[in-house]
Amino acid sequence: xxxxxxxxxxxxxxxxxxxxxxxxxxxxxxxxxxxxxxxxxxxxxxxxxxxxxxxxxxxxxxxxxxxxxxxxxxxxxxxxxxxxxxxxxxxxxxxxxxxxxxxxxxxxxxxxxxxxxxxxxxxxxxxxxxxxxxxxxxxxxxxxxxxxxxxxxxxxxxxxxxxxxxxxxxxxxxxxxxxxxxxxxxxxxxxxxxxxxx
Amino acid sequence: xxxxxxxxxxxxxxxxxxxxxxxxxxxxxxxxxxxxxxxxxxxxxxxxxxxxxxxxxxxxxxxxxxxxxxxxxxxxxxxxxxxxxxxxxxxxxxxxxxxxxxxxxxxxxxxxxxxxxxxxxxxxxxxxxxxxxxxxxxxxxxxxxxxxxxxxxxxxxxxxxxxxxxxxxxxxxxxxxxxxxxxxxxxxxxxxxxxxxxxxxxxxxxxxxxxxxxxxxxxxxxxxxxxxxxxxxxxxxxxxxxxxxxxxxxxxxxxxxxxxxxxxxxxxxxxxxxxxxxxxxxxxxxxxxxxxxxxxxxxxxxxxxxxxxxxxxxxxxxxxxxxxxxxxxxxxxxxxxxxxxxxxxxxxxxxxxxxxxxxxxxxxxxxxxxxxxxxxxxxxxxxxxxxxxxxxxxxxxxxxxxxxxxxxxxxxxxxxxxxxxxxxxxxxxxxxxxxxxxxxxxxxxxxxxxxxxxxxxxxxxxxxxxxxxxxxxxxxxxxxxxxxxxxxxxxxxxxxxxxxxxxxxxxxxxxxxxxxxxxxxxxxxxxxxxxxxxxxxxxxxxxxxxxxxxxxxxxxxxxxxxxxxxxxxxxxxxxxxxxxxxxxxxxxxxxxxxxxxxxxxxxxxxxxxxxxxxxxxxxxxxxxxxxxxxxxxxxxxxxxxxxxxxxxxxxxxxxxxxxxxxxxx
Numbered sequence: 001x002x003x004x005x006x007x008x009x010x011x012x013x014x015x016x017x018x019x020x021x022x023x024x025x026x027x028x029x030x031x032x033x034x035x036x037x038x039x040x041x042x043x044x045x046x047x048x049x050x051x052x053x054x055x056x057x058x059x060x061x062x063x064x065x066x067x068x069x070x071x072x073x074x075x076x077x078x079x080x081x082x083x084x085x086x087x088x089x090x091x092x093x094x095x096x097x098x099x100x101x102x103x104x105x106x107x108x109x110x111x112x113x114x115x116x117x118x119x120x121x122x123x124x125x126x127x128x129x130x131x132x133x134x135x136x137x138x139x140x141x142x143x144x145x146x147x148x149x150x151x152x153x154x155x156x157x158x159x160x161x162x163x164x165x166x167x168x169x170x171x172x173x174x175x176x177x178x179x180x181x182x183x184x185x186x187x188x189x190x191x192x193x194x195x196x197x198x
Numbered sequence: 199x200x201x202x203x204x205x206x207x208x209x210x211x212x213x214x215x216x217x218x219x220x221x222x223x224x225x226x227x228x229x230x231x232x233x234x235x236x237x238x239x240x241x242x243x244x245x246x247x248x249x250x251x252x253x254x255x256x257x258x259x260x261x262x263x264x265x266x267x268x269x270x271x272x273x274x275x276x277x278x279x280x281x282x283x284x285x286x287x288x289x290x291x292x293x294x295x296x297x298x299x300x301x302x303x304x305x306x307x308x309x310x311x312x313x314x315x316x317x318x319x320x321x322x323x324x325x326x327x328x329x330x331x332x333x334x335x336x337x338x339x340x341x342x343x344x345x346x347x348x349x350x351x352x353x354x355x356x357x358x359x360x361x362x363x364x365x366x367x368x369x370x371x372x373x374x375x376x377x378x379x380x381x382x383x384x385x386x387x388x389x390x391x392x393x394x395x396x397x398x399x400x401x402x403x404x405x406x407x408x409x410x411x412x413x414x415x416x417x418x419x420x421x422x423x424x425x426x427x428x429x430x431x432x433x434x435x436x437x438x439x440x441x442x443x444x445x446x447x448x449x450x451x452x453x454x455x456x457x458x459x460x461x462x463x464x465x466x467x468x469x470x471x472x473x474x475x476x477x478x479x480x481x482x483x484x485x486x487x488x489x490x491x492x493x494x495x496x497x498x499x500x501x502x503x504x505x506x507x508x509x510x511x512x513x514x515x516x517x518x519x520x521x522x523x524x525x526x527x528x529x530x531x532x533x534x535x536x537x538x539x540x541x542x543x544x545x546x547x548x549x550x551x552x553x554x555x556x557x558x559x560x561x562x563x564x565x566x567x568x569x570x571x572x573x574x575x576x577x578x579x580x581x582x583x584x585x586x587x588x589x590x591x592x593x594x595x596x597x598x599x600x601x602x603x604x605x606x607x608x609x610x611x612x613x614x615x616x617x618x619x620x621x622x623x624x625x626x627x628x629x630x631x632x633x634x635x636x637x638x639x640x641x642x643x644x645x646x647x648x649x650x651x652x653x654x655x656x657x658x659x660x661x662x663x664x665x666x667x668x669x670x671x672x673x674x675x676x677x678x679x680x681x682x683x684x685x686x687x688x689x690x691x692x693x694x695x696x697x698x699x700x701x702x703x704x705x706x707x708x709x710x711x712x713x714x715x716x717x718x719x720x721x722x723x724x725x726x727x728x729x730x731x732x733x734x735x736x737x738x739x740x741x742x743x744x745x746x747x748x749x750x751x752x753x754x755x756x757x758x759x760x761x762x763x764x765x766x767x768x769x770x771x772x773x774x775x776x777x778x779x780x781x782x783x784x785x786x787x788x789x790x791x792x793x794x795x796x797x798x799x800x801x802x803x804x805x806x807x808x809x810x811x812x813x814x815x816x817x818x819x820x821x822x823x824x825x826x827x828x829x830x831x832x833x834x835x836x837x838x839x840x841x842x843x844x845x846x847x848x849x850x851x852x853x854x855x856x857x858x859x860x861x862x863x
Contacts, residue, residue, distance in 0.1 A: 100350045101252075102340035109347040110471040111512040112461055115503050122506055149507070153515035156560045156573050157507050183574055184566045 047072050054085060062092035063107045066117075080137060083128035084144070090121035091148065122148055139168040143175065155183055221440070223272040223729035226743045230273045230283045230730040231466040231750055232300040233451035235424065235492075237309045239346050239394040240451065240466035242748065243283040243298055245271035248313060249338060250394045251346025251467075253363055255373070257296065257317060258332040263289040272729045279443045280418045281451075283730065291323035292380075299413040301420065303401075309455070311394035312405060314413035318387050321380035331388040333374035335363050343746040344468035348395070361396035365406050424450050428488035429763070429794045434787035441724050442762050444731025446487060448755035449480055453496065460495040467748045469735075474503060474512040478522035479698075479756035482529045482659070486763040488793055488800075490534035497523075497530040501546050508553025517575045518652055520550050521593025525659060528600030532607060533769075534795040539608045551601045551617055554594050558624070568644035570627035580651040585643035589652010591628055592660035598624060599661065628662055632669065639673035649689065650677055651699070658705035658770060665709035674703045674715070684715040685722035695739045697726060701757035705764055708779045711844045713829050716779050720765070723758050733758065767803060769796040773847075774823040776814060777805050785812070785828045797821075807831070811856055818853040827859060834858040 053068035069086040076082040094117045096107045108114045125145045132138035146161030162176040233240035242249045245268050246257040262268075273285045283298040295318045302308040319329045338345075366374025367389070376388040389410055391402050424446075431442055452463045454470075462477035463470050477496065485493035500523040503510045510523035524547055531539045554572075561573045571591050576584040598621040605614035635641055640656050640663070642648035654677065656663045656670055663670055674684075677700055681688040684707075687700030704719035727733045732750025737743060764770070765779030766789075774796065780789070788806035798819035805814045807828045814825050826845040827833065833843040834857075842862060848855060 100345050101337050103342070103345060105345050105347075105349075110461075110463070112456065112459075112472055112499075112502065115505075115512060119505050126506060151514060152505070152511060153517060153575055153577075154505075154507060154509055154511075154557075155575075156557050160560070184564055 047075060050076065050082070053089065057085065057089050057092065060092075060096075062089045063096050065089045066093055077127075078131060080128050080131040080133055080141075083124040083131065084141065087121040087124040087128065087144070087148075090117040090124070093117055094121075118148070118152060135168050139165040139172055142168070143172060146175075146179070150179070159183065221274060221444075221727065221729040221731055224726055224742060225728055225734070225737065225749075226741060227269060228271060228273045228285070228729055229732075229748055230275070230281075230728070231448070231451065231732060232281055232283060232298060232311075232313065233466045234300065234302045234308075234311055234420070235450045235453050236455035236460070237302060237311055237394065238348075238454060239309075239311065240470075241298070241300055241311070241313050241392075241394065242343075242467055243273060245269065245273065245285050245287070246296070248298060248315065248392060249342070250311075250313075250392065251344060251470075252338075252349035252395070254336055254338050255315065255364065255390070255392050256334045256336065257315070258334060259287070259289070259294050259317070259319075260330045260332075261290045261292055261327075263287045263294075275444075275730045276414075276418070278418070279440055279447065279731065280414075280421050281447055281730070282414050282417055291321065292327060292329055293320040293322060294318070295320070297410065297414070299410065299417045301413055301416045310397055312397075312402075312413075313392045313394070314389065314408075314410050315392060316387050316389045316410040318385055319378070319380060320385040321382060324382045326382070327380050328377070329380055329386075330375070330377040332372070332376075333364070333366055333388075333390040335373040343748055344470065346395075347470070362393075362399035362402055363396055364393070365391040365399075365402035367406070421447065429486075430790075430792040431762070432791070433766075433781075433784045433789045435781065435783050435789075437724060438762060438781075441727065441731060441758060444727070445483075445733075445755035445758040448732055448750040449483055449487075449752065449759065450489075450492075452480065452750075452752040452755075453492070459499045459502065460492070461499045462496045462752065464753070465735075465748070465751050468746065469751065472499075472503075472512055474500065474510060474519035474522040474526075475516070476751075476753045476756075477512075478526035478529075479753045479760070481526040483756035483759040483763075485530045485533045485795065487759050488795055490530070490795055493530035493533075497526045498540075498543070500526060501542065504546055504550065508549040508551075510550060513577070513579065515575055516577045516579065517572055517587070517590045518577075518593040520554065521590070521595070521597035521660075524550055524597035524600040525593070528603055532603055532797055535800045537607060537797075539604050544604060544608055544610065547601045547604050548613060548617075551598060551620075554597065555620060558627075568631045570624065571631060571644055581642045581648035583643050583645075583648030585645040585647055587643050587648070587652055588641055589655060591624075592652055592655050592662040595621065595624055595628065595662045596655075596660040625662065632663075639669045639676055650687075654687075654700055655702050656706075657709060658702045658764075661771065665706055670706055671710070674700075674706065677703070678715075684718040686719070686726060689736060693739050694736060695726065696736050697723070697733045697751065697754040698735070698757040701761060704761055705768075705770075708764060708768070709775075711826075713779055716761075716765070717781065720761055720779070723754075723761065763794070766791055767794050767796065767801070769798070772821060774798065774819050774821050775826065776803060776816060776823060777826045777828075778824075780805065780826070780828070782829060807859070810834070810859055812859045813854075813856045815854045818851045820850045822850060823848050823852060825855060827857070830862055831859040832862045834860050 049068045050072045053065040056065035066089055069089055094108060094114050097104045098107050125141055129138055129141045132141050142161045142165035146158040149161060150158035159179055162179050166172040166176040228245060230243040231240055232243055239251050248255040268287060271285045271287055273283050276282050285296050287294040297316045298313055300311050300313045303310040317331050321327045364373060368375055374390045378386045380386060391406055425443060431439055433439055452466055454461045454463055461472050462480040464473050464476045481493045481496045503512055503523060510520045512519055527543055527547060531537060531543060557572055558570050561567055562569055568586050571586050572594060574585060575587055575590060581587050598617055602614045602617040602621060605617060631644055636646060640653045642650050642653050657665050677687050678684045680692055686695045686697060688694055689696040689699055704716045707716035728749050733754035734744040734749035735747055735751040735754060766777060768775040768778050785807035790804045792802045793800050798821055801817035803816040812828055824845050824847050
């Protein structure tokens with residue numbers, strides 16, 4: 001019942017946590033677990049495709065990794081780390097670019113695909129929340145949900161996630177408090193210029 | 199009809215068509231879009247250039263007009279508005295006429311489009327002339343306005359049985375090359391085929407046996423088929439009818455099919471993506487124009503934009519997306535002859551409503567926020583401000599109303615009542631916040647900053663405020679004054695005209711019986727279109743330049759269709775309003791609208807002003823109906839009162855009315 005073979009670093013296995021901050025900085029990054037906790041693994045072996053997916057993800061090729069994550073889903077559906085990493089890949093793929101005839105273009109065709117990715121990313125985090133092997137992991141998952149919802153622009157849903165994380169672990173009280181403060185800030189003119197098509 | 203006869207009649211029609219039907223180029227450069235509903239790419243046509251998002255075709259003529267002349271040439275569609283692009287150039291007694299017709303391949307390859315490009319050289323000289331046409335293929339410049347999403351994935355191998363980027367009878371290393379010697383008064387055609395994606399060389403060779411005029415005729419049949427499926431408009435006003443048809447062509451063209459899902463996109467080129475706000479407008483316009491099934495397919499496509507908490511969003515930070523999606527679902531599913539709401543639509547709608555309610559409730563705990571309103575948003579677009587956006591609340595209200603109506607129609611009375619109760623509370627909260635606002639009209643954000651955007655939707659479509667609310671009139675006066683008068687609004691600076699930003703104020707003006715202001719907006723919408731009838735999103739008025747924000751824009755087409763429809767038949771609430779903004783010319787000749795979908799089924803309407811009698815005849819509906827009198831005419835009353843009566847209200851079930859009217863003094 002081993003999830004992480006010895007030759008694979010634990011850092012890779014929880015890669016998703018490093019991809020947290022899409023528009024939101026996790027200030028307590030150094031407080032993230034330095035080793036993966038014992039997992040609630042339900043599989044005998046980890047498919048090779050999963051390691052390939054993680055390699056692609058850490059190599060900045062999230063879009064290519066999605067097919068491999070999808071391939072692993074039937075056998076890794078009950079594993080917290082898998083959903084965290086799959087969610088990270090979906091979020092990263094959303095902003096990935098490629099050069100086309102002298103210009104940088106987004107990899108995703110349109111918002112139809114991008115929204116599918118972000119929605120799936122959130123769904124995987126919701127599953128991960130239910131699978132979290134420890135309360136600490138659950139709180140971290142909630143922080144990820146909060147970051148994603150904040151990035152999308154649903155601040156009160158994000159705040160709820162941060163506050164739930166803080167209720168589980170007082171370490172995250174500051175996260176929740178500072179996020180709440182940002183929502184009390186007055187209206188600010190001169191926002192960044194238009195970015196339709198992002 | 200032989201192809202020769204077709205050619206002669208097409209040329210004759212083109213030469214004889216009045217300028218107002220052909221269109222007139224209002225902009226610095228002429229561009230046209232050739233697209234087909236459901237396909238994944240479109241062709242951008244500029245004089246002597248064609249671009250499919252991946253590679254470009256440049257037409258090099260000899261003798262050639264100078265580049266400035268070419269750049270200023272105007273592109274036209276056929277006189278009957280069939281989207282076949284034509285332009286004409288002349289140099290040294292040689293007249294060059296170019297034509298591009300685009301048709302889809304037969305299903306299941308119908309996402310592949312084939313452009314047939316024909317250049318005709320006419321020698322007006324009395325001596326023999328050497329002419330040549332080079333059809334050069336090349337990659338686009340990095341500064342191009344857009345790239346096809348799948349560009350670069352397929353490449354031309356050069357082998358005969360594989361993919362090709364084009365077909366020409368005679369080719370060199372850069373593309374097709376033709377040379378000819380024309381005798382006096384002689385003419386000759388030169389032709390290439392360009393597919394929208396790299397395509398089977400063998401198939402292209404086979405297609406080349408089909409004459410260019412057959413492509414033109416195929417395009418005509420395709421588009422006439424599409425147009426005939428919708429509402430039939432007969433206003434005896436060729437300019438408005440042509441503009442309406444052009445707008446429909448754009449709206450149908452900016453749809454993409456992904457398997458069984460249909461999506462409304464923002465434009466054929468750089469806006470080839472889905473924005474809920476633009477898509478909702480397109481769905482509405484197609485719904486009122488009679489494309490009930492297509493509008494429902496497109497609205498159902500929006501369900502894929504709903505997130506687990508319940509909100510709909512296409513671009514992050516744009517909280518109004520939920521309201522747009524619900525409104526679009528309502529507009530499409532509640533209109534037409536067979537209103538029917540699928541269960542998944544109802545579930546999605548109620549989930550979104552519950553999300554709204556949670557947001558408003560949680561938001562009450564923030565002291566700096568307007569109470570009962572949606573939380574802070576940063577759309578990075580439009581209002582360009584981080585704040586509580588008034589437009590988001592207006593659209594939420596439209597979403598509540600949509601949810602209530604969808605539930606009500608489906609027999610879910612309890613849910614409908616719950617939504618309606620919260621709707622009333624929300625509307626009251628909006629009015630309270632407005633009363634406490636420092637703005638004399640309707641601000642863009644509750645905190646007071648930001649550009650006017652969603653706040654302009656206050657009366658139509660959101661029905662957050664009454665048309666008679668004085669703040670709305672002050673809002674309209676302010677934004678029109680900024681642009682120099684009633685017409686298109688300006689965004690950011692007075693020279694930056696925005697085609698659709700203020701279009702809802704025109705509907706407000708109709709509802710407030712300010713027909714002249716409304717008509718000024720229509721006139722501006724008719725004027726600021728390209729020679730092929732597409733309208734841009736934004737442009738410099740002084741330079742007449744849209745830059746790389748290429749027309750046509752889907753929402754610009756949507757608002758034109760929406761305005762024309764509402765000016766004749768408006769069914770935005772529980773009253774049917776007829777001839778709300780009918781122009782005098784429409785009255786004088788007698789007009790008709792057939793097969794118009796409304797909340798009470800499809801209806802026909804005929805109206806006319808003959809002598810001193812105004813008459814209406816329409817399909818009866820189970821709703822009160824308000825009939826607006828011809829502009830400048832008053833009802834003849836027994837007491838000879840001069841008080842202007844602009845409209846009359848008739849009971850449900852009425853189908854005909856004749857009124858004695860006289861010119862207002």
